[in-house]
Structure formats: C-alpha cells, structure tokens
Amino acid sequence: MRRAGLLRAASALGLVSIALAPEGCDERAEDPCVVGPASTVLDFGGDGQAISVDVVEEADRTILVTWLRVDVRRVTDAGAGPGVTKLARAERARLTKEGALLSRSSLAIPPRLAARQGSTDQVSAAWTDFGVFFRWIETTTGTLPNGQVTRSVQTVTSFVPEGGGPIVETTPAELTCSSCAITLASASTGAAVTMLASLAYGTGTTGALVLRFDARGAPAGVTPAPAFAQPLAGAPIPVGSLVDPPGGAAQLGEERGDLFVFSPRGTYVVGPALEVRAGPLPITGPGAFVRFDAPNDVVVAGPVAGTSTGEPFVTSTTYDAKGAVRRAARPVTRATAVGGVAPIAGGTLFVTRGESGIALSRLDASGAKRGYDVPVPTTATAVALVDAPPLGARLFEVVGPRVDAREVICAP
Amino acid sequence: MRRSRLRRSLAGLALALGASSATAHAEDAPTRPPLDVVVAPELPMETGIVSILSLGRLAFRYEDLLPLGAARPSRDQAPYWVLDRFAWIGKTILVDIPLAGLQALTIHEAFGHGARARELGFDVGYSFKLPFPYGALLSPKDEGHAGLTNYIGGAPRADDPQQLFVSGGIESNVATARALSRQIVAEDGVAHHGEIALYVMSKLSYSQELTAPSFRAAGPPTTSSNDAKAYLSNLQERFGRVRSDDRATIGKRLAVGYLWNLADPMLVWSAWAELHDVIFSSRRFPVAPLPRAFGATFLPLPRVWLAPYGMENELSVTAKKGEWVVDVHGRVGTTGLAPSWGAGASIDDHHVDRRVRVGAQVDVWRQPALDLERRAYFDRPSQLGGALSATLRLRVISGAGVLGKLGAKTDGYLPTQRADAGPYGWVGLYLEP
Numbered sequence: 005m006r007r008a009g010l011l012r013a014a015s016a017l018g019l020v021s022i023a024l025a026p027e028g029c030d031e032r033a034e035d036p037c038v039v040g041p042a043s044t045v046l047d048f049g050g051d052g053q054a055i056s057v058d059v060v061e062e063a064d065r066t067i068l069v070t071w072l073r074v075d076v077r078r079v080t081d082a083g084a085g086p087g088v089t090k091l092a093r094a095e096r097a098r099l100t101k102e103g104a105l106l107s108r109s110s111l112a113i114p115p116r117l118a119a120r121q122g123s124t125d126q127v128s129a130a131w132t133d134f135g136v137f138f139r140w141i142e143t144t145t146g147t148l149p150n151g152q153v154t155r156s157v158q159t160v161t162s163f164v165p166e167g168g169g170p171i172v173e174t175t176p177a178e179l180t181c182s183s184c185a186i187t188l189a190s191a192s193t194g195a196a197v198t199m200l201a202s203l204a205y206g207t208g209t210t211g212a213l214v215l216r217f218d219a220r221g222a223p224a225g226v227t228p229a230p231a232f233a234q235p236l237a238g239a240p241i242p243v244g245s246l247v248d249p250p251g252g253a254a255q256l257g258e259e260r261g262d263l264f265v266f267s268p269r270g271t272y273v274v275g276p277a278l279e280v281r282a283g284p285l286p287i288t289g290p291g292a293f294v295r296f297d298a299p300n301d302v303v304v305a306g307p308v309a310g311t312s313t314g315e316p317f318v319t320s321t322t323y324d325a326k327g328a329v330r331r332a333a334r335p336v337t338r339a340t341a342v343g344g345v346a347p348i349a350g351g352t353l354f355v356t357r358g359e360s361g362i363a364l365s366r367l368d369a370s371g372a373k374r375g376y377d378v379p380v381p382t383t384a385t386a387v388a389l390v391d392a393p394p395l396g397a398r399l400f401e402v403v404g405p406r407v408d409a410r411e412v413i414c415a416p
Numbered sequence: 417m418r419r420s421r422l423r424r425s426l427a428g429l430a431l432a433l434g435a436s437s438a439t440a441h442a443e444d445a446p447t448r449p450p451l452d453v454v455v456a457p458e459l460p461m462e463t464g465i466v467s468i469l470s471l472g473r474l475a476f477r478y479e480d481l482l483p484l485g486a487a488r489p490s491r492d493q494a495p496y497w498v499l500d501r502f503a504w505i506g507k508t509i510l511v512d513i514p515l516a517g518l519q520a521l522t523i524h525e526a527f528g529h530g531a532r533a534r535e536l537g538f539d540v541g542y543s544f545k546l547p548f549p550y551g552a553l554l555s556p557k558d559e560g561h562a563g564l565t566n567y568i569g570g571a572p573r574a575d576d577p578q579q580l581f582v583s584g585g586i587e588s589n590v591a592t593a594r595a596l597s598r599q600i601v602a603e604d605g606v607a608h609h610g611e612i613a614l615y616v617m618s619k620l621s622y623s624q625e626l627t628a629p630s631f632r633a634a635g636p637p638t639t640s641s642n643d644a645k646a647y648l649s650n651l652q653e654r655f656g657r658v659r660s661d662d663r664a665t666i667g668k669r670l671a672v673g674y675l676w677n678l679a680d681p682m683l684v685w686s687a688w689a690e691l692h693d694v695i696f697s698s699r700r701f702p703v704a705p706l707p708r709a710f711g712a713t714f715l716p717l718p719r720v721w722l723a724p725y726g727m728e729n730e731l732s733v734t735a736k737k738g739e740w741v742v743d744v745h746g747r748v749g750t751t752g753l754a755p756s757w758g759a760g761a762s763i764d765d766h767h768v769d770r771r772v773r774v775g776a777q778v779d780v781w782r783q784p785a786l787d788l789e790r791r792a793y794f795d796r797p798s799q800l801g802g803a804l805s806a807t808l809r810l811r812v813i814s815g816a817g818v819l820g821k822l823g824a825k826t827d828g829y830l831p832t833q834r835a836d837a838g839p840y841g842w843v844g845l846y847l848e849p
Contacts, residue, residue: 333659335656335794376793
C-alpha cells in the first residue's frame with residue numbers, strides 16, 4: 005500500500021479507536037449501594053469525656069447508645085500536677101431507627117465505686133429498663149507476717165435506679181475469694197442482667213458461674229455455667245504466687261434482646277440463664293459478628309484465620325438453630341472486623357472495618373457478592389448497621405463526641 | 417619438563433592465541449538492528465525493554481576485543497580448538513550469562529514491577545543480588561530472590577493494582593521474549609548468542625515455581641514474595657475463592673496452562689544453538705532455521721500472559737516477506753475464573769523510503785472489567801476493548817535518527833501497556849551500528 009494509503013488507513017483506524025468509549029463497549033456495573041451524607045443525631049456534650057461508647061439495636065428496634073463519662077481532674081501539689089481520670093457517670097440515649105432522640109439519661113456512678121482510689125478492675129455498666137447495673141472487682145493485697153503476699157478479690161454489683169431511689173448493692177459470696185482470680189462478663193437485655201464469672205484458683209481448678217439479676221439489680225439466682233461457657237483448665241501455682249485469670253474465659257454479648265456467648269468451646273445464642281437458643285456454632289475470633297434471627301437463622305460473619313495477603317478474608321456462613329450449616333461460607337470482602345450485618349431487600353448488607361477504612365459489602369439472596377465494596381467516608385470508632393426498609397439500611401457511627409447516622413440506599 | 421620442551425610449549429600456546437586472533441573475525445558480524453533508547457513519562461515497561469535490549473547488544477560488543485575465533489576442529493588445529501572451547505565456555509559462564517541475566521533481572525524488576533508501580537502512582541525501591549555464577553560462588557548460602565522490588569510509603573489497596581504489580585515482572589520477561597522473537601524473524605533468523613540466552617531466561621522466568629508440585633497445593637491465599645505464588649493468592653482474593661481446595665484447583669489450571677509456554681520451538685533451538693553453534697563452533701551469531709512458505713519466513717510461537725483475571729494463552733505468528741514483517745496473535749483465558757480473549761496484528765518497521773520506517777499495531781479484547789479503585793469486586797461484567805498504535809523511525813543524519821510510538825487504548829489489560837484508558841507511547845533516538 006502506498007504511503008498516502010497508509011495514512012488514510014491509519015486515520016480511519018484512529019477515528020474508530022477514539023470513537024470507542026474510553027471504558028470500552030459494555031455497561032459499567034452500578035454501585036450496589038449508595039451511601040448518603042452523615043448527619044449528627046446525638047451529641048454527647050456535657051463535661052468530661054465520653055468513653056466506651058456502644059451502639060446496639062434493641063429488641064424493640066430502637067437504637068441504644070451507651071457511654072461512660074469520665075472527668076479529668078488535675079491533682080494539685082503546690083502547683084500543676086498530672087491529670088487523674090475518674091469515672092463519673094453512666095449515660096445513655098435511645099434513638100429511633102431514623103435517628104430521632106427518644107430519651108436520654110445520665111446517672112452518677114455508685115458512691116462505693118466513686119470512693120475507690122485504686123485496686124479496682126473490670127468496671128462495667130449495663131443499662132436495664134430501670135437504671136444502670138454496675139459491676140467491678142475490688143482487690144485487697146496484703147502481706148502476712150511471714151512475708152507471704154496475699155490477694156483477695158471481691159466482686160461488687162451496684163444498681164443505680166433511674167429517677168432516684170435506693171442503690172441495690174451486692175457482694176456475691178461465690179465471687180469473693182482469696183488466692184483466686186475472677187474474670188467477669190455481663191450483659192443486659194433490658195429486662196434482666198446476666199453475669200458470667202470465670203474463676204481460677206491456686207490449686208489449678210477453674211470454674212464458671214452464671215449470676216442473674218432482675219431489671220432493678222436484685223439477685224435472681226446463681227447456677228453453674230454450662231460446659232461450653234466454662235474456662236479452660238489451669239495448672240497449680242506455688243503457694244504465695246498470684247493467681248492468673250482463667251484462660252479461655254467466655255465473653256458475653258447482647259444484641260436485639262439476644263445474648264451471645266463467645267468461648268473457645270464454641271459460639272452460642274443463649275437466654276438469660278445461658279440456656280441454648282442456637283448453637284453450637286463455630287468458634288469465632290476477634291472481629292466476628294453474629295446475627296440471630298429467631299427462631300432458626302444465624303449468620304456468622306468474620307475474618308477467617310489464615311486467609312491473608314496482608315488482610316484476612318471475611319466470609320459469611322448461615323446456620324440453623326442447631327448449628328447445622330444452611331449456607332456454606334461465602335466470601336464477603338477483606339477486612340479485620342465486621343461491624344454489623346443487616347438484612348436488606350434481596351440480600352444482606354455487611355459493614356466492615358479494614359485497612360481501607362469502613363466499607364459496605366452486599367450479598368444478594370443467593371449469597372453471591374453483588375458488585376464491589378462501597379467505602380464509607382467516616383472516621384467512626386464504632387458503628388451499628390440496622391435495616392431500613394424498603395430502600396436499604398441506616399448506619400450509625402460514633403465519631404468523636406457525637407453519633408452520626410447516614411442512609412444507605414441499595415438498588416433492587 | 418625440560419626447559420627446551422617448555423619453551424616450545426609456550427611458543428605453541430602463543431601461536432595458538434595468535435592464530436585465534438588471526439581468525440577472531442572469521443565469522444563476519446551481520447548487520448544488526450539499530451540501537452534504540454526510548455523514554456516516556458514514568459518510564460513504562462516498553463521503554464525499558466526496548467532500551468535494555470539495545471544496551472545489551474552494545475555491551476556484547478566487548479567480544480570484538482577478544483582474540484577468540486573459530487579454530488576448526490581439525491587435526492592440525494586440535495589443541496588450539498580445545499583451548500578455544502575452554503575460553504568460550506569460560507566466557508559464557510563468567511561474562512555472557514551474567515550479562516544476559518542482568519538484562520533480564522533489570523527488565524523484570526525496574527521495568528516490570530517498577531513500571532506497573534509507577535503507572536499506578538506508587539514509589540518502589542529495588543535490591544539486586546550478584547548474578548549467576550557470582551552469587552553461587554561468593555554467597556552460596558544466600559538463597560533469596562535474585563532481585564526484589566518493594567513499595568516505599570504505601571501499597572495499593574484495590575485488587576487489580578496489586579495484581580498488576582505482582583505479575584508485572586513476569587509480564588515484562590514475556591514481552592522481552594516476544595520482542596526478541598520478532599527481531600529474529602526480522603533479521604532472517606540471525607540472533608546474537610547473548611540474545612538467545614536472554615530469550616531463554618525471559619521465557620523461563622518463574623517456570624520452576626509455576627510447575628512445582630507445591631504450586632498446586634491446597635491452602636488459603638497467603639503473603640509471598642514469590643511472584644507466582646503471590647499471583648495465585650491474588651487470583652483467589654480477586655474472585656473470592658478462598659477455600660483451601662480453591663487454591664489447588666486454580667493452581668492446577670495455571671500449571672497446566674503454563675505448559676503451553678514451554679512448547680516453544682525457539683526454546684529448543686536456543687538450547688541447541690548455544691551448545692552447538694556457540695560453544696562448539698564459536699559462532700557469535702547463530703541463525704535460526706525459520707520455516708518458509710509462500711516465499712515468506714514465519715515463526716509461530718506460544719506464550720502465556722499472567723493477566724489480572726487469570727492466565728491467557730497466546731499463539732503468535734510472525735512472518736517476513738521482503739520488507740514486510742507482520743505479526744498476528746490471538747490469546748484466550750484458560751484459568752476458568754472468567755472468560756477472556758484477545759487478538760491483534762502488527763506491522764513492524766516497514767521501510768517507506770530510505771529515511772522512514774513505519775509500523776502499526778491494533779488489538780482487540782474481551783475480558784472482565786479492570787478496576788483500579790475498588791476492592792472485593794468478585795464478579796464483573798465482561799468488557800470489549802481495543803488499542804491502536806503507530807510507530808515511526810526517521811533517519812535524521814546518516815546512521816542515526818529519532819523514533820517514536822503513539823497509541824491510544826480503552827480500559828483493559830493489554831500486555832506492556834497502561835491498564836486504564838488513554839494514550840501511550842514513547843520517543844527516543846536510534847543509532848545504526
């Protein structure tokens with residue numbers, strides 16, 4: 005072909021290539037969900053700093069935000085000195101799923117706890133429908149005349165009623181001991197408080213007890229914990245040595261009125277006395293999230309150990325109440341923690357936290373991943389995801405001294 | 417040995433060297449391709465391949481200074497011929513192999529991994545170890561990689577950029593072998609033995625890892641500095657196939673698909689040429705016996721590309737008739753994770769007149785959409801794409817000139833070119849040796 009002809013051919017081909025859309029000749033996939041702007045629904049405000057903020061969906065479909073308020077007081081000693089952080093109050097706010105404020109409460113910590121100047125561990129507060137249930141461990145260390153160091157622990161529970169009234173305080177005899185160590189876990193459904201105490205003794209013996217309290221903090225029974233909630237066996241320690249906390253102590257969680265036990269022996273959905281409602285389910289590691297939709301649907305989503313090229317893979321598996329697999333593990337994304345799981349029309353939505361920040365992932369009804377991860381432009385330290393039919397979900401985010409909410413609209 | 421006999425032996429050795437020197441240029445050096453040095457913003461893969469191939473040809477000109485020649489294996493020249501053989505073997509092991517190895521390694525690291533990292537906006541650093549045989553001699557216990565490319569300051573989070581970076585090294589080696597094969601056809605089969613060595617090294621990049629039984633073992637995706645294993649792990653994550661048996665399945669498909677790369681007649685000829693033509697016969701420029709048909713020479717060659725969505729097996733046919741050098745190629749995905757295919761044709765350096773040479777290339781493909789931003793995008797729509805480019809070589813003065821390439825492409829994976837849509841190309845200078 006002559007040169008002129010070559011140029012004409014090249015020009016024609018060039019025009020054809022320019023005419024092609026830069027993205028190619030096929031449709032781009034649409035975003036699986038669209039994240040709306042965040043709006044502040046709660047400002048912690050007040051004096052002091054809010055810590056231990058937790059956002060959960062309750063059984064009545066409201067959103068409960070709880071936090072502890074600390075005061076940072078300056079200890080003067082002929083001048084400026086170091087600041088001392090002191091727990092001051094327990095606070096909560098109840099929101100609708102749309103983010104409207106329903107109620108807000110603030111209660112001072114019990115006087116006995118406020119008076120402690122040290123040797124106080126495992127302080128926790130759980131809200132019931134009538135007030136705040138505090139629990140903590142007081143440790144007393146002494147030295148015998150022969151030089152042997154002794155340590156005794158005492159568990160204290162203290163219920164502060166909302167609206168005033170006498171504080172209900174208990175020191176369960178079963179959780180007072182010397183030459184022992186106790187690990188506590190507690191959760192409230194609003195109507196009752198369940199506390200799981202894992203104990204280790206110097207002889208190497210371990211055990212666990214379930215203590216139940218009613219909504220006003222009054223004891224409602226003590227029973228041995230079921231086998232799946234027992235800690236791992238320990239080894240005897242030399243006389244005079246301090247006892248370490250029991251290994252494999254189970255953890256308790258609560259969401260939408262259901263209690264969850266996470267232990268090295270498995271994962272369970274339980275009732276107030278740790279009676280099994282669903283399980284046994286596989287052991288879940290840090291970063292996992294379990295969603296129970298009664299009576300027969302459990303979704304376990306979490307990072308899978310060993311799947312990592314820098315960040316573990318998150319899979320989602322659906323079980324029935326007996327722990328049988330109903331839908332095998334489906335890949336969701338790569339992340340270090342799952343912050344929430346919510347059903348949406350035609351599938352399931354997950355919020356995860358990973359190296360790229362917080363993102364939403366969607367699986368369709370068949371369990372297949374739909375599209376790609378949708379990043380959420382937030383610096384939230386805690387999140388909660390709730391379904392918001394018909395269009396999608398709502399994401400609550402704890403961002404510094406406030407709680408934001410944003411809509412997540414998912415295309416059908 | 418008596419002194420008189422020693423003197424005669426030394427004289428004989430001097431005569432041998434002298435005779436070798438007298439016959440050092442018994443093989444006339446053929447006309448070689450021009451020496452090209454090309455650049456472009458961010459120094460993409462192609463600029464490194466073109467330039468380093470040329471620099472390699474320049475480096476091998478050291479042979480012009482050596483008194484090594486083609487002493488014939490006849491009875492009267494037998495001692496000199498044996499000495500010449502030892503010299504060639506020694507030169508091959510101590511100079512030529514390291515030189516070719518350094519070319520392959522630089523292309524792999526700086527213009528493979530490095531080029532993809534620069535394209536994607538990331539900074540990298542390199543570490544190189546002593547090439548064979550010096551590494552084996554001077555640091556025998558050091559069994560690490562011959563070279564490494566590491567991110568500095570941050571790595572991509574999305575899936576496709578990670579994979580492009582990982583596979584970029586092997587990609588550049590495959591492209592180097594492709595460029596050499598086209599050059600050999602354009603030169604009527606003539607190749608410098610250094611280029612043959614480079615061809616073999618480039619074709620066999622990571623072949624041991626890809627064919628090892630451990631590559632097909634079950635397991636989850638794991639971090640690895642081994643390009644082949646990292647590629648496999650990235651495929652698992654790209655498609656959400658993280659079960660233990662998924663890795664075994666994908667690994668097996670990759671290993672089987674890779675065998676296509678080894679069914680390469682040029683590899684077979686390269687081994688023969690190195691042993692017979694080069695080491696036995698001291699030929700610096702072996703000539704490949706290219707098939708002929710209809711008045712043209714042609715060379716069909718297989719190769720594999722490690723695309724971000726799986727391996728693509730390609731067959732190309734480069735043909736030369738008169739002043740025309742044409743290449744046609746087609747590739748198809750064989751890993752079974754997502755369907756893909758590609759095809760293209762090119763005209764290489766066609767003489768328009770004594771000052772101008774032009775070329776052109778067109779490619780089309782259909783493949784899963786590439787996405788340089790998103791994560792965990794397992795199932796993607798299939799996308800049609802294409803690219804068009806032209807090259808120009810213009811002689812400015814006698815023996816030298818300028819050259820350039822300009823093209824444009826749509827989104828999608830095209831070996832050696834940018835992954836996203838946009839223009840590509842380079843400019844440079846050339847020198848005719």
